[in-house]
Amino acid sequence: MNDNPTQQTIVSTLSAIVGETHVLTSPEETRPYCVEWRDLYFGVPAAVVRPASSEEVAAILRFANETGVSIVPQGGNTGLVGAQVPDESGREVVLTLERLKAIRDVDREGATLVAEAGVVLEEIQKAASEAGLFFPLSLGAQGSCRIGGNIATNAGGTGVLAYGNTRDLVLGLEVVMADGTIWNGLRRLRKDNTGYDLKQLFIGSEGTLGVITAASLRLFPAPKGRAVAFLAVEDPQTALTLFRRFSQTAGSALTGFELMPRLGIDFVLRHQEGTRDPLETPYPWYCLVEISSGRSEAEASELMETTLEAAFEAEEVLDGAPAASLAQAAEFWHIRHTMSEVQKKEGGSIKHDVSVPVAKIPEFLRRASAAVTEAVPGARPLPFGHLGDGNIHYNVSQPVGADRDEFLARWDEVNKIVHGIVGELSGSISAEHGIGRLKRKLLVEVKSEIEIDLMRRIKNAFDPNGIMNPGRML
Amino acid sequence: MNDNPTQQTIVSTLSAIVGETHVLTSPEETRPYCVEWRDLYFGVPAAVVRPASSEEVAAILRFANETGVSIVPQGGNTGLVGAQVPDESGREVVLTLERLKAIRDVDREGATLVAEAGVVLEEIQKAASEAGLFFPLSLGAQGSCRIGGNIATNAGGTGVLAYGNTRDLVLGLEVVMADGTIWNGLRRLRKDNTGYDLKQLFIGSEGTLGVITAASLRLFPAPKGRAVAFLAVEDPQTALTLFRRFSQTAGSALTGFELMPRLGIDFVLRHQEGTRDPLETPYPWYCLVEISSGRSEAEASELMETTLEAAFEAEEVLDGAPAASLAQAAEFWHIRHTMSEVQKKEGGSIKHDVSVPVAKIPEFLRRASAAVTEAVPGARPLPFGHLGDGNIHYNVSQPVGADRDEFLARWDEVNKIVHGIVGELSGSISAEHGIGRLKRKLLVEVKSEIEIDLMRRIKNAFDPNGIMNPGRML
Numbered sequence: 001m002n003d004n005p006t007q008q009t010i011v012s013t014l015s016a017i018v019g020e021t022h023v024l025t026s027p028e029e030t031r032p033y034c035v036e037w038r039d040l041y042f043g044v045p046a047a048v049v050r051p052a053s054s055e056e057v058a059a060i061l062r063f064a065n066e067t068g069v070s071i072v073p074q075g076g077n078t079g080l081v082g083a084q085v086p087d088e089s090g091r092e093v094v095l096t097l098e099r100l101k102a103i104r105d106v107d108r109e110g111a112t113l114v115a116e117a118g119v120v121l122e123e124i125q126k127a128a129s130e131a132g133l134f135f136p137l138s139l140g141a142q143g144s145c146r147i148g149g150n151i152a153t154n155a156g157g158t159g160v161l162a163y164g165n166t167r168d169l170v171l172g173l174e175v176v177m178a179d180g181t182i183w184n185g186l187r188r189l190r191k192d193n194t195g196y197d198l199k200q201l202f203i204g205s206e207g208t209l210g211v212i213t214a215a216s217l218r219l220f221p222a223p224k225g226r227a228v229a230f231l232a233v234e235d236p237q238t239a240l241t242l243f244r245r246f247s248q249t250a251g252s253a254l255t256g257f258e259l260m261p262r263l264g265i266d267f268v269l270r271h272q273e274g275t276r277d278p279l280e281t282p283y284p285w286y287c288l289v290e291i292s293s294g295r296s297e298a299e300a301s302e303l304m305e306t307t308l309e310a311a312f313e314a315e316e317v318l319d320g321a322p323a324a325s326l327a328q329a330a331e332f333w334h335i336r337h338t339m340s341e342v343q344k345k346e347g348g349s350i351k352h353d354v355s356v357p358v359a360k361i362p363e364f365l366r367r368a369s370a371a372v373t374e375a376v377p378g379a380r381p382l383p384f385g386h387l388g389d390g391n392i393h394y395n396v397s398q399p400v401g402a403d404r405d406e407f408l409a410r411w412d413e414v415n416k417i418v419h420g421i422v423g424e425l426s427g428s429i430s431a432e433h434g435i436g437r438l439k440r441k442l443l444v445e446v447k448s449e450i451e452i453d454l455m456r457r458i459k460n461a462f463d464p465n466g467i468m469n470p471g472r473m474l
Numbered sequence: 475m476n477d478n479p480t481q482q483t484i485v486s487t488l489s490a491i492v493g494e495t496h497v498l499t500s501p502e503e504t505r506p507y508c509v510e511w512r513d514l515y516f517g518v519p520a521a522v523v524r525p526a527s528s529e530e531v532a533a534i535l536r537f538a539n540e541t542g543v544s545i546v547p548q549g550g551n552t553g554l555v556g557a558q559v560p561d562e563s564g565r566e567v568v569l570t571l572e573r574l575k576a577i578r579d580v581d582r583e584g585a586t587l588v589a590e591a592g593v594v595l596e597e598i599q600k601a602a603s604e605a606g607l608f609f610p611l612s613l614g615a616q617g618s619c620r621i622g623g624n625i626a627t628n629a630g631g632t633g634v635l636a637y638g639n640t641r642d643l644v645l646g647l648e649v650v651m652a653d654g655t656i657w658n659g660l661r662r663l664r665k666d667n668t669g670y671d672l673k674q675l676f677i678g679s680e681g682t683l684g685v686i687t688a689a690s691l692r693l694f695p696a697p698k699g700r701a702v703a704f705l706a707v708e709d710p711q712t713a714l715t716l717f718r719r720f721s722q723t724a725g726s727a728l729t730g731f732e733l734m735p736r737l738g739i740d741f742v743l744r745h746q747e748g749t750r751d752p753l754e755t756p757y758p759w760y761c762l763v764e765i766s767s768g769r770s771e772a773e774a775s776e777l778m779e780t781t782l783e784a785a786f787e788a789e790e791v792l793d794g795a796p797a798a799s800l801a802q803a804a805e806f807w808h809i810r811h812t813m814s815e816v817q818k819k820e821g822g823s824i825k826h827d828v829s830v831p832v833a834k835i836p837e838f839l840r841r842a843s844a845a846v847t848e849a850v851p852g853a854r855p856l857p858f859g860h861l862g863d864g865n866i867h868y869n870v871s872q873p874v875g876a877d878r879d880e881f882l883a884r885w886d887e888v889n890k891i892v893h894g895i896v897g898e899l900s901g902s903i904s905a906e907h908g909i910g911r912l913k914r915k916l917l918v919e920v921k922s923e924i925e926i927d928l929m930r931r932i933k934n935a936f937d938p939n940g941i942m943n944p945g946r947m948l
Contacts, residue, residue, distance in 0.1 A: 109833040154667050165665060168642065181924045191639060191829045191865045192902040193628050193678055194909060195917060195947060196929050200674030204667055221725060251695060251768030252726045294725025355665045359583040391665045428666040435668060443669060450657045454936070455670050461931035473669060 075149025549623025
């Protein structure tokens with residue numbers, strides 16, 4: 001391995017591979033690839049390179065592997081743990097997959113779709129829909145995140161309850177290994193027991209093992225009817241009871257169950273233009289519930305109605321608005337989907353993305369909020385998310401009027417409090433966002449030595465020169 | 475590493491760990507662990523060792539790893555590819571998990587169950603049922619196969635259509651690594667993105683990476699009603715049309731769709747006591763269809779009835795028997811479940827366990843049967859299995875009256891014909907049974923060099939001394 005190629009060598013070599021116009025170096029051009037959208041991470045790259053094919057990706061990695069240049073793969077740059085932005089050394093190359101944007105194939109009969117890594121999630125949803133099918137991955141960033149990044153982070157989102165995580169939607173992968181070898185594992189079978197299931201390693205590996213360049217994905221029958229309701233409840237315990245009621249009556253037809261606190265609604269109404277409160281008066285907590293039917297609109301509505309009726313009778317629901325139209329259903333979901341974004345407008349926000357066994361959610365919320373507000377008086381917990389999966393985004397906004405930086409300086413302290421409670425409840429410190437740079441130090445604290453050791457062995461086996469997203473995750 | 479400990483050393487060391495009575499060496503005692511039930515593999519072990527805890531497993535592996543003794547892990551000895559029986563060298567130690575048979579925990583609220591590797595699948599089904607829940611893994615050998623083996627082979631079975639493979643049912647694992655370290659990865663979360671998903675490597679690894687000693691499993695709401703029907707169809711193409719009809723109307727309520735040829739029914743009726751033909755006259759092909767409802771018996775029946783009515787009208791179904799009782803439904807399933815076993819009584823059978831994209835099943839069956847009977851006149855193809863998953867057990871029974879050994883000598887030749895067609899249709903040579911010894915040579919033929927290389931890197935990283943089930947899979 002030659003040590004330290006100069007930036008000039010890096011740029012000229014990359015230019016020879018992808019063409020000069022696709023190697024960016026000026027601060028103006030590279031900035032969009034180097035700033036994380038919540039302003040938590042900012043880096044300075046040696047270059048941003050924009051390959052257009054798996055072969056170009058392979059050539060880039062061969063060069064990097066031979067010369068020891070670090071590669072930071074990037075999809076839509078919507079990641080939440082800093083894995084996709086370069087560090088400040090000026091020595092890392094950001095490899096964006098944005099030009100690998102072909103949907104290579106849609107197989108209606110087999111209900112599969114093959115997309116390149118740079119396809120925006122929403123485009124995949126659309127392509128599936130045009131084929132009369134359904135791709136269930138759905139999350140706030142779907143208009144800009146790219147499927148390669150979704151897979152590299154095993155994205156969760158609002159469809160997990162009924163359809164599973166991204167992992168469950170992937171049938172096969174094409175991956176460029178650290179040494180530039182291309183592995184074509186684009187299978188489309190539901191059953192294939194021929195050796196270790198290698199794709200599983202790359203799913204959720206955050207760019208540390210290779211570069212995902214394409215994927216074959218599972219599509220599903222499109223629901224024929226959906227019913228959405230925005231419901232007010234007294235507290236998380238009641239929300240849990242309500243969730244159980246819906247689970248029992250709707251079974252796998254329950255395709256969404258999200259929990260939101262009043263504060264989140266306030267933030268959205270205040271900062272997101274065109275939104276309005278679905279209910280007339282404020283309530284402490286809300287559930288957004290979605291039921292889908294494979295058979296008819298009527299069946300979904302009926303199931304929603306009868307379940308709601310029983311819930312009102314049992315006094316689990318304080319007030320509720322069933323969506324009267326598709327447009328209204330979309331409005332309700334819009335409130336939920338913008339709840340991450342709007343927090344920025346309220347100053348600093350200390351983030352957690354935790355999961356606990358579903359039944360423990362009320363206890364977790366009670367204990368975490370008490371502990372956090374005791375430690376930081378005036379801090380405003382804004383826990384929201386996927387109650388049905390046991391996954392809560394336990395975010396804490398700064399006290400009104402406090403200094404942003406001063407508040408954010410307490411990040412680790414607040415993390416420690418929240419993650420301590422998560423640990424006691426056998427939960428996870430990263431339910432869906434991953435580790436990246438944000439939780440790298442935490443990882444070694446929460447994992448056993450043997451688990452970290454096994455991870456390192458895999459890393460060394462796949463990327464012996466350590467060029468793939470170093471300093472992220474492991 | 476000391477070379478070649480004597481059998482005496484092996485036996486005395488193992489005895490010190492598990493007690494003398496749990497180290498078997500006499501041919502009478504070891505035989506049940508060394509014969510594969512279809513008589514395809516028979517081996518001679520240095521010993522069969524029966525540890526009672528993960529710690530004992532760890533001590534055995536430490537010794538094996540230091541001395542280079544090969545370990546063959548075994549569950550219920552129902553595997554179909556020879557991975558679980560020792561070779562004929564007399565130097566391998568069979569490590570049976572049969573004494574690790576505790577169900578450590580059933581969490582009704584969280585819908586999870588933690589079982590040790592040696593628990594028989596049926597026991598897990600029962601424990602789930604007693605908690606008012608449901609464990610969907612279901613296969614012919616469920617009365618004797620053990621959950622550790624199910625996981626090590628990523629077993630499929632008849633529940634895959636609605637619930638996925640064993641992989642999809644596992645939340646966490648406890649594994650003893652080759653060097654005797656115990657990894658406690660018994661998580662119970664639906665979402666956990668903290669590093670590489672290590673458990674995925676062990677699922678389907680056929681004992682080549684470590685010994686699975688316990689697992690946390692997902693349970694599901696118990697279906698409240700089931701409707702089963704035994705339907706006659708003209709050919710696989712019509713069966714596929716019928717499958718699509720049921721998929722469309724029942725969606726995820728379609729929990730079973732199996733294809734069987736007349737020959738299979740004949741074999742069952744001839745060799746399995748107490749079975750009878752569900753229909754009055756014979757037909758060329760049959761579908762066993764199951765619909766489950768999370769809400770009621772009535773809903774399942776109604777859905778079955780209306781779909782069947784439409785199918786009869788469209789002349790897709792020639793004749794049909796909806797099960798009138800739970801007992802009759804069980805009878806229908808019994809026919810399907812014994813279809814593997816009874817083939818033994820008809821002489822030699824050359825096996826394939828293949829998958830192709832679902833839409834390609836009719837073409838596959840047509841081409842395979844033409845090619846096989848041309849090569850071996852009089853051979854009797856008996857293709858049956860999970861049509862909805864694209865997974866067919868393409869078995870071929872010997873011609874009536876032919877010599878068993880002579881027929882079986884053509885195993886590789888017939889394999890080559892069938893797998894060639896599978897390859898042309900982008901299928902898999904092992905959909906659910908795995909590789910083991912049976913398909914080890916095939917594996918390197920159907921996989922790319924880079925994929926085999928990646929698998930070897932993982933093997934070396936986890937089992938550098940190569941003591942874990944050597945000669946199987948890789």
